[in-house]
Amino acid sequence: VEPKEILMTRPKALIFDVFGTLVDWRSGVARDARDLLLPLGFAGDWGAFADDWRAQYQPAMEEVRAGRIGFCKLDVLHRRNLDIVLAAHGFDAPEDVRARLVKAWHRLDAWPDVTPALVRLRGAFRLAPCSNGHIALMVALARRNRFPWDAICGAELARDYKPKAVVYQASASAFDCRPDEVMMVAAHSDDLEAARAAGLMTAHIARPNEHGPGKGEAAPRGSFDMAAADLGDLARQLGC
Amino acid sequence: VEPKEILMTRPKALIFDVFGTLVDWRSGVARDARDLLLPLGFAGDWGAFADDWRAQYQPAMEEVRAGRIGFCKLDVLHRRNLDIVLAAHGFDAPEDVRARLVKAWHRLDAWPDVTPALVRLRGAFRLAPCSNGHIALMVALARRNRFPWDAICGAELARDYKPKAVVYQASASAFDCRPDEVMMVAAHSDDLEAARAAGLMTAHIARPNEHGPGKGEAAPRGSFDMAAADLGDLARQLGC
Numbered sequence: 001v002e003p004k005e006i007l008m009t010r011p012k013a014l015i016f017d018v019f020g021t022l023v024d025w026r027s028g029v030a031r032d033a034r035d036l037l038l039p040l041g042f043a044g045d046w047g048a049f050a051d052d053w054r055a056q057y058q059p060a061m062e063e064v065r066a067g068r069i070g071f072c073k074l075d076v077l078h079r080r081n082l083d084i085v086l087a088a089h090g091f092d093a094p095e096d097v098r099a100r101l102v103k104a105w106h107r108l109d110a111w112p113d114v115t116p117a118l119v120r121l122r123g124a125f126r127l128a129p130c131s132n133g134h135i136a137l138m139v140a141l142a143r144r145n146r147f148p149w150d151a152i153c154g155a156e157l158a159r160d161y162k163p164k165a166v167v168y169q170a171s172a173s174a175f176d177c178r179p180d181e182v183m184m185v186a187a188h189s190d191d192l193e194a195a196r197a198a199g200l201m202t203a204h205i206a207r208p209n210e211h212g213p214g215k216g217e218a219a220p221r222g223s224f225d226m227a228a229a230d231l232g233d234l235a236r237q238l239g240c
Numbered sequence: 241v242e243p244k245e246i247l248m249t250r251p252k253a254l255i256f257d258v259f260g261t262l263v264d265w266r267s268g269v270a271r272d273a274r275d276l277l278l279p280l281g282f283a284g285d286w287g288a289f290a291d292d293w294r295a296q297y298q299p300a301m302e303e304v305r306a307g308r309i310g311f312c313k314l315d316v317l318h319r320r321n322l323d324i325v326l327a328a329h330g331f332d333a334p335e336d337v338r339a340r341l342v343k344a345w346h347r348l349d350a351w352p353d354v355t356p357a358l359v360r361l362r363g364a365f366r367l368a369p370c371s372n373g374h375i376a377l378m379v380a381l382a383r384r385n386r387f388p389w390d391a392i393c394g395a396e397l398a399r400d401y402k403p404k405a406v407v408y409q410a411s412a413s414a415f416d417c418r419p420d421e422v423m424m425v426a427a428h429s430d431d432l433e434a435a436r437a438a439g440l441m442t443a444h445i446a447r448p449n450e451h452g453p454g455k456g457e458a459a460p461r462g463s464f465d466m467a468a469a470d471l472g473d474l475a476r477q478l479g480c
Contacts, residue, residue, distance in 0.1 A: 073416075075416075126379060126383075134414075134416075135391050135414040135415070136414065136415050136416035138391070139366060139390045139391055139415065142390065143366075143390070149391075150379045150382065150383070150392075151375050151378070151379055151389075151391065151392040152390075152391040152392065152414075156414070157397065174374075174375040174376065174392075174396070175375070175376050175379065176313075176315075176374075176376035
């Protein structure tokens with residue numbers, strides 16, 4: 001392979017899935033659920049509570065993707081899903097606790113490899129999240145974890161939810177790029193399959209513990225342009 | 241006045257006009273026009289060339305605001321306007337030079353007070369541009385000048401151009417804020433009048449030399465919440 005051929009396929013921008021790929025949603029949501037619900041006298045497996053909340057995620061977004069409801073920010077869907085999960089667990093929390101618990105998704109911590117790798121990557125590529133989380137939520141996570149974004153792309157910009165092609169394509173367009181000039185980075189093979197179908201380059205990040213110990217994608221389930229053990233490994237493979 | 245009353249009117253986010261308020265478009269465009277057109281044998285007053293190009297700005301956007309054409313990125317309007325101005329000056333530049341000259345608007349330098357003040361302000365407020373420039377253009381200016389944005393708001397997010405109210409309101413909404421929780425910062429009183437009418441707080445920045453020596457708004461033309469000599473003065477007045 002000629003060096004030039006490698007360079008010609010080098011992306012101009014990288015866009016990232018966030019929940020699971022960059023931040024550990026399960027630990028953060030479990031922590032805040034415990035902190036807010038335990039004082040009310042509720043007890044439970046807080047990791048399982050986080051899993052149950054997360055399990056409502058795709059069905060809620062499908063209402064928007066299918067056009068049955070208009071686009072709304074992820075906080076709105078998280079709140080609707082929280083009410084379902086609280087009822088399923090037999091927890092009757094007051095309104096103010098529910099409102100604060102929805103914001104648990106704004107207070108998630110990054111996996112330890114993420115921020116240093118993003119800082120290295122930013123020297124060579126333009127960077128943005130391409131998440132189903134809305135802009136204010138992405139800003140909160142970026143401030144908490146010092147993510148050095150150039151812009152906030154994703155669902156709110158496209159007014160639709162992944163894995164619809166328009167979300168990936170609108171994110172590339174925001175950088176004045178064709179889809180094939182941008183690489184989608186995610187720990188979820190279904191997200192990457194959709195990005196590839198939308199014309200983007202793809203990179204898989206292993207997150208073997210996303211859904212709890214040993215429960216996560218340790219390897220890609222499909223054929224993508226790159227596969228990395230973590231974000232530091234991706235930065236190294238990209239020469240950063 | 242009680243201290244609490246002051247704090248209650250403190251903005252949660254600041255959004256900024258960019259061309260003229262943060263960056264010196266006239267010097268930058270004149271510099272690149274000279275660098276690209278002088279080698280082709282054209283001579284002229286490059287500041288006047290920049291002024292003439294900028295004079296086409298509002299009429300071009302009015303086509304979008306009035307709904308006569310769909311939303312398009314500012315690069316598209318800048319290119320159309322460049323063709324008009326080149327013809328008016330009797331310059332017949334080839335396609336590649338025109339394409340590079342349009343990107344002069346991506347290579348503008350900040351007024352010297354801007355970046356240090358934004359860094360100070362970022363400790364207390366979420367910050368975004370609210371410009372008619374598109375996202376990729378804002379990213380280029382941010383990288384060149386190290387603007388520490390939380391997100392890129394403005395025309396491309398709203399799919400319309402200032403001074404339409406939706407552009408200010410969509411920028412506030414991106415931060416999960418009501419319009420009255422956000423302050424628009426600009427060196428142009430007409431921009432601030434529109435932001436105020438859209439429900440935002442307003443701050444005027446003096447840029448007495450924006451259109452050349454002594455040609456710019458040295459003071460606000462209207463009644464706004466704050467008026468500052470430059471961005472450092474605004475940061476100081478806001479306690480940063």
